Amino acid sequence: MDQRLLVLARKIIKLRLNKISITKTAIKLRSEVGLSCARAKNFYLLTPVDIKEIENHFSDYLGSDLVKYQQQNHRCEASLVTLNEKSAKYGVFESVLSMRFITESSINNIVKSTSNAVISVSVDDLEVTHIKRLLVVENSELLIRFNLVVDVLPSDWLNETVVVYRGHGTSQRQLKKLFTKLPEDAEVGFFFDYDFAGFRMINDFLGQLALQKVSVLIPNCLKSIVKLSNHVNYAAQYKLGRDLEVAKNLNYSIGTCLSDLFASQFAVTQEALIAHRVPLKAIAL
Numbered sequence: 001m002d003q004r005l006l007v008l009a010r011k012i013i014k015l016r017l018n019k020i021s022i023t024k025t026a027i028k029l030r031s032e033v034g035l036s037c038a039r040a041k042n043f044y045l046l047t048p049v050d051i052k053e054i055e056n057h058f059s060d061y062l063g064s065d066l067v068k069y070q071q072q073n074h075r076c077e078a079s080l081v082t083l084n085e086k087s088a089k090y091g092v093f094e095s096v097l098s099m100r101f102i103t104e105s106s107i108n109n110i111v112k113s114t115s116n117a118v119i120s121v122s123v124d125d126l127e128v129t130h131i132k133r134l135l136v137v138e139n140s141e142l143l144i145r146f147n148l149v150v151d152v153l154p155s156d157w158l159n160e161t162v163v164v165y166r167g168h169g170t171s172q173r174q175l176k177k178l179f180t181k182l183p184e185d186a187e188v189g190f191f192f193d194y195d196f197a198g199f200r201m202i203n204d205f206l207g208q209l210a211l212q213k214v215s216v217l218i219p220n221c222l223k224s225i226v227k228l229s230n231h232v233n234y235a236a237q238y239k240l241g242r243d244l245e246v247a248k249n250l251n252y253s254i255g256t257c258l259s260d261l262f263a264s265q266f267a268v269t270q271e272a273l274i275a276h277r278v279p280l281k282a283i284a285l
Contacts, residue, residue: 005029006066009058012051013067019043033057096120097174099164100143102150102157118143123174128181133161135217136175138192138201139270140165148274149191154217154282157189166192166201176208187213189282194218194225195233195267196241199254203244206251206285215282216253222260224278225268234267253285 004025012020020026022042030037030044033054038045058066098120135157142149143165150158167175182188188211192198202216219225244250245258260266273280 005032006058006062009054010066012046013055016051017046019045029054095174096122097126097164097167097178098140098143099162100146102161102163103159116146123178123181126178128178129183130160131162131182131186133157133159133187133189134178134182135161135163135189135191136166136205137163137270138166138198141271142191142274145271145274148277151277152274152280154280157217157282166205179208179211182211184211185213186211187215189215189217191217191270191280193267193269194261194273195269196237196244196258196261199257199261200240200244202285203247203249203251203254207249214285216257216285217280217282218257219268219273220279220281222264222266225266225273225276226264228268228272228276228278229265230267230269231265234261234265237267251285253283257283 005028008020008025008029011017019040020043022039022044026044029035035044035046035050035053037047037050055066098118100118135153137143137149143163146163149163153161164175164178166172179188188209190202190205192202199216206214241258241261245255272278
């Protein structure tokens, strides 16, 4: 269930609200519970009967009192306070890092990973002192199509490299935590979509890195990707690109890449680059 529904329902019950703003979440709540509440301008009007129906519906769903319910982060903890473990705040793989190793590497003192396995692990359980190169990728698809990724990497990135998905939800916090634990001589690279949105994310990540060696991996020959560019995506991201172009914290090398995007109207996904086996090169940031 959408956690925003639980938050709104609990607020209604706890504060005994007699009206709520008509938002996407409120519309979904009205449909979920089956309310027939009236509306006035931009509000739903709630009667005591409506409020009781909301309380009963969500208390039944949780298997516990909605007002006393405290949302837990993970499913095991949620199972201690409710009959519905899916009420937990985070999904299973949102709170771990997903990664692959180009060569066999030690994850901790017990487990070793081979290059043909995708590993999901908390950063606290990861041995980071051995990491010499960390390659952050935008999309998790690349962990599955790993042989295609290896085929296009620069030779320097084929040795002792850990490839990690940038994550979503709390796993992005895990990635930020990993950045702080890396050895000072470690090198971090970013391989994202070759478009404005990809470079904006990379530029944002740079503010979280205190390392000297940071690179971005881009197509080695721009002529080879002309036919791969999605002009619809380019147009959709054009304003984003112009805003990034004048951002005060814009990295100089990323600014140069933006100029190339504007000049040739490029918007090419990672998937297209590896599927068409476009060789990559690393440029320092």
